Amino acid sequence: MPVYLRPVLCDNLAMAWLEVKNLTLKEKDTLFLSELSFSLEKGTITLLAGRNGSGKSMLLKSLKGLLPADGSICLDGKELKRRERLRSIGLVFQETALQIVGSTVEKDVAFGPENLGLEKSEIAKIVDAVIAELGLEKVRTKNPSDLSGGERRMLSIAGVIAMSPSIILLDEPLANLDYPATVNVIKTLIKLKEAGFTILIASHEAEKFLAHTDRTIIMRGGKIVSDRKSEDSLDALKKYGIYIPPKLTFKELSWAE
Amino acid sequence: MGRIEKRNNPGILFLELLAISILISSASLGWLGIYAIIFIVASLIFRRGIFHSFRKSPFLIVLIAMSFISHFAASSNWEIGLGEAARLTLLLAFSFLFIEVVDSAELASSLGKLFSYFIGKKAWVLSSMMTVTVAIIPIIIESSKEMFHARQSRNEDYLRHPVKGISNYSVSLMRHLFARSEEFYNALLARGYREDMERSAPPIHFTDVLSLLGVAALCVLVMINRILGN
Incomplete structure (x- = not known):
């Protein structure tokens, strides 16, 4: 992956990359997120598992700065304001139709870098690199509405990658995808991790991601009920009603051949 | 590009x-x-x-x-x-x-480029508004169709009670569209949307x-x- 697409990596690899402290989201009398504290280490994939309505999407939107949550969010030791989070944290929405703006694939990928005010030559370089990395060359001049569900998902990821965020958040990235598209998305996420991106995936399809993630956070009712290494999370996932195929070990859950 | x-x-x-x-x-x-x-x-x-x-x-x-x-x-x-x-x-x-x-999106960006020589950044704001409108229209049409079909599939007969049926549908549709528009706006924000930024436009x-x-x-x-x- 070209260097300019990689997030800016800091020297101390052991240091927590993103640190969330007491994140609370309340609207009138309803508490959506209750004093959440966790950290993400850089260059890792973390699975945010939980049943419907557990607050996963709310958490992602709060981290991104789209919802007005209280608490502190620090990146590499520095507290981020809302505007900084909008810039340095990338969010891939569950519904691709909402996130795609351009009339062609390459224009859509260019949309984010254009918003950052980059030079045209630099935008062209980024667009070429992202399209090549995510295997969208064949469809680069196509209208996004003519793409398959899997291609649209890759395009929505490409649009976020093009902005070189430090952290990528994905909300149900496998929603409505068939088996080959699912494998393609998982392989792409592994590739992004290897390139140095820190990734947080919110999904109720834990069985598809678990073997490829480093850490699993389980949410229930707006609270974190488990936060441990993914290989140690099988029992906790079962306990909180998240489907894991019975009789399969952690390694046997792999979806990437 | x-x-x-x-x-x-x-x-x-x-x-x-x-x-x-x-x-x-x-x-x-x-x-x-x-x-x-x-x-x-x-x-x-x-x-x-x-x-x-x-x-x-x-x-x-x-x-x-x-x-x-x-x-x-x-x-x-x-x-x-x-x-x-x-x-x-x-x-x-x-x-x-x-x-x-x-192509309507290309028209928006090239008009933005043309008029930016005369009115500066305001031209890009107008161009962005056109682009966003063009992007949201298919979402609105698709949502309206899906909602209409979903109601039809539950045997809603618009001809039997036209006023009630259409007013119910309109209210639900408006609520749905407001929610969709908000999500769309959030998605734009998530991609760092700035209406006054120069966009790539077709060359002359x-x-x-x-x-x-x-x-x-x-x-x-x-x-x-x-x-x-x-």
């Missing part, structure tokens, strides 16, 4: 359409014949037929016929009736050809300059003809 096929600049085409529309609106029958020839040449250059557009909209054919009948009846002059009908037909034909050739080719000069020459010719005529 350099692999987009070479095409005419939509902004220039828009300016040309505007100029030709003004010329057509005040043309005599003889000049309308010349504009018809220009239209045929243009549709041959772009290799686009527009007859299917008229065929798909029989309403427009009725409208053209009504234009002829009403003007003929008002003036008792078949030339005036024919002229008005021909004018409307040509305006529609040029507009259909324009729509066939131009030599053929664009040539065609613009052609239309300008036509305008000058019409003006000279009118001055001499008077």
Whole structure:
């Protein structure tokens, strides 16, 4: 992956990359997120598992700065304001139709870098690199509405990658995808991790991601009920009603051949 | 980014359409014949037929016929009736050809680029608004259709209780669309949306300059003809 697409990596690899402290989201009398504290280490994939309505999407939107949550969010030791989070944290929405703006694939990928005010030559370089990395060359001049569900998902990821965020958040990235598209998305996420991106995936399809993630956070009712290494999370996932195929070990859950 | 096929600049085409529309609106029958020839040449250059557009909209054919009948009846002059009908037909034909050739998002960005030379960043704001509107319209149409079909599949009979059915549907649709619009806005924010940023716009080719000069020459010719005529 070209260097300019990689997030800016800091020297101390052991240091927590993103640190969330007491994140609370309340609207009138309803508490959506209750004093959440966790950290993400850089260059890792973390699975945010939980049943419907557990607050996963709310958490992602709060981290991104789209919802007005209280608490502190620090990146590499520095507290981020809302505007900084909008810039340095990338969010891939569950519904691709909402996130795609351009009339062609390459224009859509260019949309984010254009918003950052980059030079045209630099935008062209980024667009070429992202399209090549995510295997969208064949469809680069196509209208996004003519793409398959899997291609649209890759395009929505490409649009976020093009902005070189430090952290990528994905909300149900496998929603409505068939088996080959699912494998393609998982392989792409592994590739992004290897390139140095820190990734947080919110999904109720834990069985598809678990073997490829480093850490699993389980949410229930707006609270974190488990936060441990993914290989140690099988029992906790079962306990909180998240489907894991019975009789399969952690390694046997792999979806990437 | 350099692999987009070479095409005419939509902004220039828009300016040309505007100029030709003004010329057509005040043309005599003889000049309308010349504009018809220009239209045929243009549709041959772009290799686009527009007859299917008229065929798909029989309403427009009725409208053209009504234009002829009403003007003929008002003036008792078949030339005036024919002229008005021909004018409307040509305006529609040029507009259909324009729509066939131009991509709306590209039009927004190239107009933004063209007008930014005159009004600066405001042109990009207008261009972004156009782009976002173009992007959200299919979402709104799709949502409306899906909601309509979902209600139909639950045996909602709009004909039996039309007022109740349609008002219920409208209220639900509005609520749904507000929620969708908010999500869409969030998605734009998530991608760092800034309405005043310069967007990549289709380049202006030599053929664009040539065609613009052609239309300008036509305008000058019409003006000279009118001055001499008077």
